[in-house]
Amino acid sequence: MVGVFCQREDGITLYPKDFERLFSPEKERILQEIETGKKSVTFGSWDWEVFDVTEGVGDGEIYKLLIFVPLNREMTHIYSMIIHELKNPIAAIRAMVQVMETSILEGTLARDKLLQYSSLILEEIDRMNRLLSSIIKLAKPRTKFQYRFDLVEEVKKAMGTWSEEFRARGIKMVLVSNVEKVFFLGNPDEIHQIINNLLRNSREALEGVKKPRVEVNLWDKGSEILLTVKDNGRGIPPDVLQKIKTSFYSSKPHGLGLGLFVVKSIVRRYRGTISINSEPGKGCEVVVRFPKR
16 A cells, blocks of 8 residues: 655645555654654554655645655565575585685595585575575465365365375374364465465474374364464474564574465465464464454
């Protein structure tokens, strides 16, 4: 949403209406801040970048014309992290190639060193591929076509993609639901993304755990649908849990923190909420609540 403030001889025009609702209660404070030279202001729980185009209006009837564009600090932070994450493997690959080049010219590159450097370069390339795959998910446009589908069936399908791997790792996975069917307005692919990301996190948390188990719960609560993914893995320390609840954080050595962000983004699009409960040694539970659609 872009907001426009237009002051004319006959009064003030604010549009669109949503912007007017946010802007009007704090009009004097906002205009005063802009007069002092501020290029961004905060109101209505949004941060706005301000463009003063008064000089270019030209008809003499308009005293002031301001355009407000919402600043998405969350995405700005993500883009900065993406750039940082890409620079690291690129720098590592460049350094290793330079060492290999020097060693080849000097005739000192042994076969075992060549294999070692090649393996490290491939690891860095894989790291970039994981990052780029996550970026594609973030850049994927919001689904335009939605329809009613059985949420229970789609959750089962998503779990099915992990059944063989979980079985091979000795992980018991169960689905508990209070209904056989519950119809939901949305896109099944997005539900798959949620389940896939949460089950992937559970799988990694269960490494080395005796009798590993993942329980997926789907409950029809009447006015809302409750989806939980719970494991008996290592759990998450309080300080790490607090960081994970931010938009872009991973506790894994090569993690990018994008998987959970993708889940949060999808849940928000459906006007839902997500919470994470965990204690070290007691596993982790992710709770997603969707309003009935």
